[in-house]
Amino acid sequence: MTMKFYNTMTRDKDEFRPMEEGKVGLYTCGPTVYDYAHVGNLRTFLFEDILRRTLEYDGFDVKHIMNLTDVDDKTIRGSQAQGISLDDYTAKFIESFHADREALNIEAAEVFPRATTHVPQMVEMIKTLMEKGIAYRTEDGSIYYDIAKFPGYGKLSHFKMDELRAGARVKADEYEKAQVSDFALWKAWDEADGDVYWDTEIGKGRPGWHIECSAMSMEYLGQTFDIHTGGVDNIFPHHENEIAQSEAANGVRFVDYWLHAEHLQVDGRKMSKSLSNFYTLKDIGAKGYDPLVFRYLVLGAHYRSKLNFTWQAMDTAKITLENLYDFMCRLDRTKVCGLDEAVARAKDTFAEALNDDLNTPVALAAVFGLVKEVNVQGSGGKEVWDAMLEFDKVLGLRLAEHADSVRSEVPQEVLDLLEQRQHARRSKDFAASDRIRDELLAKGWVVEDTPEGPRVKPK
Numbered sequence: 103m104t105m106k107f108y109n110t111m112t113r114d115k116d117e118f119r120p121m122e123e124g125k126v127g128l129y130t131c132g133p134t135v136y137d138y139a140h141v142g143n144l145r146t147f148l149f150e151d152i153l154r155r156t157l158e159y160d161g162f163d164v165k166h167i168m169n170l171t172d173v174d175d176k177t178i179r180g181s182q183a184q185g186i187s188l189d190d191y192t193a194k195f196i197e198s199f200h201a202d203r204e205a206l207n208i209e210a211a212e213v214f215p216r217a218t219t220h221v222p223q224m225v226e227m228i229k230t231l232m233e234k235g236i237a238y239r240t241e242d243g244s245i246y247y248d249i250a251k252f253p254g255y256g257k258l259s260h261f262k263m264d265e266l267r268a269g270a271r272v273k274a275d276e277y278e279k280a281q282v283s284d285f286a287l288w289k290a291w292d293e294a295d296g297d298v299y300w301d302t303e304i305g306k307g308r309p310g311w312h313i314e315c316s317a318m319s320m321e322y323l324g325q326t327f328d329i330h331t332g333g334v335d336n337i338f339p340h341h342e343n344e345i346a347q348s349e350a351a352n353g354v355r356f357v358d359y360w361l362h363a364e365h366l367q368v369d370g371r372k373m374s375k376s377l378s379n380f381y382t383l384k385d386i387g388a389k390g391y392d393p394l395v396f397r398y399l400v401l402g403a404h405y406r407s408k409l410n411f412t413w414q415a416m417d418t419a420k421i422t423l424e425n426l427y428d429f430m431c432r433l434d435r436t437k438v439c440g441l442d443e444a445v446a447r448a449k450d451t452f453a454e455a456l457n458d459d460l461n462t463p464v465a466l467a468a469v470f471g472l473v474k475e476v477n478v479q480g481s482g483g484k485e486v487w488d489a490m491l492e493f494d495k496v497l498g499l500r501l502a503e504h505a506d507s508v509r510s511e512v513p514q515e516v517l518d519l520l521e522q523r524q525h526a527r528r529s530k531d532f533a534a535s536d537r538i539r540d541e542l543l544a545k546g547w548v549v550e551d552t553p554e555g556p557r558v559k560p561k
């Protein structure tokens with residue numbers, strides 16, 4: 103089955119052809135560890151997890167590198183405000199990032215390189231750019247990238263070179279398109295940096311944010327690799343600058359496919375620290391939601407669509423996910439149920455949807471199509487259970503674990519009675535089904551009939 107991804111570079115859905123058969127090199131811009139991640143950041147990391155899992159589902163051997171930006175303008179500012187070392191400051195945010203990642207069932211990358219431990223590689227790249235006459239030094243000792251020397255500048259974010267402001271420079275890591283300028287590769291130490299500096303061949307200072315990713319991706323994936331991802335706000339300037347640095351230094355194409363996730367919004371605006379309109383995974387937990395409800399919410403929207411975060415949407419996601427867990431509980435794994443054809447159809451649609459630029463809403467619809475067929479038949483068995491676990495390799499909703507934990511809470515006797523009640527209902531023996539319902543009630547269990555079938559809850 104061919105796999106297609108929307109490539110920001112070509113602005114088209116391109117067929118995915120890896121450089122080496124069966125293998126994929128994937129680089130993801132990871133968190134800037136200056137604060138706790140908000141769920142907007144986590145949406146992008148979830149998109150990357152779906153990408154990784156889909157590639158694995160299709161049999162690719164994925165080498166995924168996700169960097170940790172542990173030195174930049176924001177981390178330095180934060181550590182100084184607290185009067186602690188950069189390492190002490192970033193350590194707790196790195197830890198919390200991994201805790202969030204595990205809570206959301208985001209698979210670990212093969213390597214999580216930290217910028218602070220790859221400064222020599224950055225220095226090497228900057229030296230090459232200077233030797234090639236593409237980088238220049240300013241009076242304070244900082245080194246800038248001369249964008250006029252790279253004819254391809256702007257090719258990812260699609261703006262024209264004549265929009266450039268010749269000779270203008272920007273030292274900040276983050277800036278707007280209107281400020282497009284020569285950008286800092288190396289920032290000479292000044293007092294504001296305190297004890298954050300490296301003494302290197304190119305002087306005393308620290309790297310700019312963009313060179314970090316060029317150097318770390320090359321270290322682990324080589325000069326050219328398959329897929330680079332991030333959120334849409336990374337397209338400019340970060341990824342544009344990564345291309346300029348890597349391609350000018352190495353003389354070869356940097357990346358084949360660029361994939362970017364749209365933003366999570368609140369009231370029509372990007373969720374962000376600066377707008378103070380953000381929630382963390384902790385906030386979500388404090389409101390009583392399992393983190394996987396957020397994962398489910400994200401799966402319900404295509405990654406290239408903006409997604410509005412509301413508690414109402416979280417409630418809907420919660421109910422649907424609980425119903426899915428209940429559905430799993432009711433499957434009888436010990437015998438087949440004759441739904442092979444429905445299973446095969448669901449599997450085809452599921453894989454086709456994901457291979458079509460990670461269309462998770464359509465993939466979920468395929469899963470629910472199968473759920474519906476099981477409910478129409480009245481019960482489902484082993485082949486449905488196995489298919490659901492296959493789907494869960496990509497969905498990552500921990501379907502088996504939840505089914506097992508819920509199942510272990512509901513006594514077998516109760517599950518058997520529920521099954522008998524279903525049987526009575528299917529044969530339209532409503533007197534018997536009511537009698538069993540009362541019997542369950544007497545034992546302390548309430549039966550609820552949901553669109554996904556019946557479920558029991560303690561009274």
Ligand code: AMP
Nearest residue numbers: 133134142143146332333365366372373
């Ligand atoms: P940062 O920690 O700021 O470097 O961001 C980590 C990732 O989160 C980047 O890929 C950003 O593009 C992404 N990101 C930031 N804000 C949002 C948002 N509101 N929705 C989705 N992704 C976001």
Ligand code: ZN
Nearest residue numbers: 131132315340
């Ligand atoms: Zn990056």
